[in-house]
Amino acid sequence: MTALRAVHLQRRPRVRPWQLVAVPVASIAAGLAVGAVFLTLTGHDPTMVYPAMLSAAFTTWFGFTDTLASATPLIGTGLAAAVAFRFGLYNIGAEGQLYAGAIAASGVALALGEAVPAPAAVTALLLAGVAGGMLWIAVPAAARAWLGTSEIITTLLLNYVALYWMRYLIFGSTSFWRDPTSTNFPQGKPIPASAELAELGLTRVHLGLGVAVLAAVLVTLVLNRTRLGFHLRVYGDSEAAASYAGINVRRLVLAVLLASGALAGLAGAGEIGGRAHALDPQGLALGLGYAGIIVAALARYNPLAVVLVAVLLGGVRNAGTALQSLPGGRVPIAISTMLEGAILLFTLGGELFIRYRLRFGRGQGAATAEDLESVPVASPAEPTTR
Amino acid sequence: MSGQSASGARRSGADAASSAEAPVVEARGVGKVFPGVTANAGVDLAVRRGEVHALLGENGAGKSTLASILCGLYQPDEGTVLVDGRPVTLRNPRDGLARGIGMVHQHFRLVERFTVAENIVLGDRRQPLVLSAGRVRSAMVELGERYGLSIDPDARVGDLAVGEQQRVEITKMLYRGVDVLLLDEPTAVLTPQEADALFTTLRAMAADGKAVVLISHKLGEVLAVADRVTVLRDGRVVGAVAADATDRHQLATMMVGREVDLSPRRAQSPPGVAVLDVRGVSLRPPGRPARLAGVSLQVHAGEVVGVAGVAGNGQRELAEVVAGLRAPTEGTVVVAGRGTTGRGARAARGAGLAYVPEDRLGTGLAPSLSIADNLLLTRPLGFFVDRRTATADARCVIERFDVKATGPAAAVRGLSGGNVQKVLLGRELSDSCTVLVVASPTRGLDVGAIEFVRDLLDERRRGGVGVLLLSEDLDEIRALADRILVLFEGRIVLERAGGDADLTELGLAMAGAGA
Incomplete structure (x- = not known):
């Protein structure tokens, strides 16, 4: 009882801009600190491992370009989650939409064959990915718009359908996607070279990165500058206000969810055209769609921040692989997965401290957040910029 | 709007009998600061037995904060609270209740799934281990008759209308034996008829020697039901006046700090198409x-x-x-x-x-x-x-x-x-x-x-x-x-x-x- 009284949360009268940056940075630091405990317990020296991770992921040219390549699909799935979550539409199905995009993209590329010139083939591949992702979310989107069905459940369940369908195409059948020449382990048929995304020099960075960044810029522009974006912000803030203003809410829900699916599908197409060059069920099923949710949450659903966070998270994932061959002793890949989880946990927990602060002592024990909310706040959160 | 129909006779024995004795609850120089807001500063308030005392002020004038301090929900940053002339420290609402001070908040604190009787005994430490439904019921009937607060003890609170829920809150406080009842904007949720019924209850309580503190920003109801009015503005007391020695105009001016015209306005010319x-x-x-x-x-x-x-x-x-x-x-x-x-x-x-x-x-x-x-x-x-x-x-x-x-x-x-x-x-x-x-x-x-x-x-x-x-x-x-x-x-x-x-x-x- 006394312990409970000694510490309590108090709503901040105003949120200052620096807090929006400081809190996530502190959260990441806390996540790394917890990671350090585990590293020490498993017999590794954090002061060795963290610098090694940094160089493997960011401070060497190969490390950094590999990080960018790993970040590319995360930008796509991160944007997919960001555009939907930001407006209260929880598309958990980026994973499945990415598979569907990959299946559509590889199918179209295979069907077009070598004869088509590269620019046309690449465009077709990307558009097919977009279409595949949209198609995969179309039913959940329509069910949400017209029937109010929870998109969380429907999109999530369709992830498994997409996963097993993709596996079936390669492992379970002699489908159009399967390579008939590989006799040992079943593999996807390689797409024609004309449909492959151009790579930057000898690195693994491919055109998909440019496409993903362009998508982020485009999403930002639409959200901030256009009527659709304005209506979405109104809808995201208050559905009643949107209806009051005569905005067609159903159309907005459809637009957001289809765009979200399209972005995830685009990520799938990028993986086919830029990395796998064939429908590769093993190589695609890395949880990129779920990781996108983490990226979007850390980026506070800001599309441009998604790019930065994707690079950060891509680096952590990339370092995990590199750490396995660390000279000072092998660090299991589970460590990087654990770090990813710790950073997410602390960042989501840290969100609380943007709005609330801890107060020690029992002086105002009864003044809970609820009570304080009734106190008029003299100045609103955001000061004017001019 | 409401209550004007009640006659002046209701202000009977109260003033004469009790104005001499010490206030039942009093605030002296009370101050309270929330982050970014000074809610109360140097507030003096004296509430006597047998009176309905209105705390009048605009939104954010500090009325609710003052009442919350008097009932023990908040602790003042400065100043003292006195009960029957003696300084007290109220650490929480339970302390307030122990001294006979209870508050009915704007947002009711009732458990909707519980019955009325269950809500009334909820948190009451005087109750025996095994609740006696009969005792609560007979007490409720008695309170209901005395103050005009009839409610079915077995009804589920969630099924009651807002006005009835308010009666449950008031009954709960009376059952705990409060001498001072603070009500925060009680008429905000009521129809005019319900408000009139509430005023009758409040007058009955005052006539019974209890003190009622009514928080309001409505001039009409304050004039209709209160004996005295303390006006707050920006967390400070502007003045305290007897209700029958003032009028809407004076109160509005005290509240706002300037002349206000609230007279009805009608069309000047005949309506068109x-x-x-x-x-x-x-x-x-x-x-x-x-x-x-x-x-x-x-x-x-x-x-x-x-x-x-x-x-x-x-x-x-x-x-x-x-x-x-x-x-x-x-x-x-x-x-x-x-x-x-x-x-x-x-x-x-x-x-x-x-x-x-x-x-x-x-x-x-x-x-x-x-x-x-x-x-x-x-x-x-x-x-x-x-x-x-x-x-x-x-x-x-x-x-x-x-x-x-x-x-x-x-x-x-x-x-x-x-x-x-x-x-x-x-x-x-x-x-x-x-x-x-x-x-x-x-x-x-x-x-x-x-x-x-x-x-x-x-x-x-x-x-x-x-x-x-x-x-x-x-x-x-x-x-x-x-x-x-x-x-x-x-x-x-x-x-x-x-x-x-x-x-x-x-x-x-x-x-x-x-x-």
């Missing part, structure tokens, strides 16, 4: 009772038509049908000669209708969007949104309506109630509209803001706009309306000219007893 024509509108959701049944009304240019009714009797639905947000099952709506029935909010706006909904923050405005963005909400937009014009518009509204905000980029969520309404009115009134639908436009606003809003609506009327004013507050309706309609269970049951509408008659019609 009908700008809003509602014919035979019904709204019958399948399988449920009709929300609106054959409502017909006309609003003419330069006229304010008031629709009075207790919440839940169809005003909201009527406003939404007229504004195009709902399609009626039957009937037609014509705005400025154009049929807009069931054609959506945009069609109604296109025909020249503006709508100020009762739910300002959340329906009329998007709370976390900026003032500038909110001004764009109901405007037709091109493919790209022109932010620069929106910012300029916002500056205009802020300046013209004297909105207290840091600038056009301020989120409306952070504004006070009066400023929120100014932004909403600023948007809806600056459009060139011919019909204006406003729901409870002054509800919850300060006296100063009420005056401002009434002036604004009156100015629109004189400019030839037809105004449909929906409210459950008869003061609000009577202050502006040229014609008054009463809506009960989805039907118009009474129509009167604004000038000579009889308060009792309107009140009865609202309760369904008229016609």
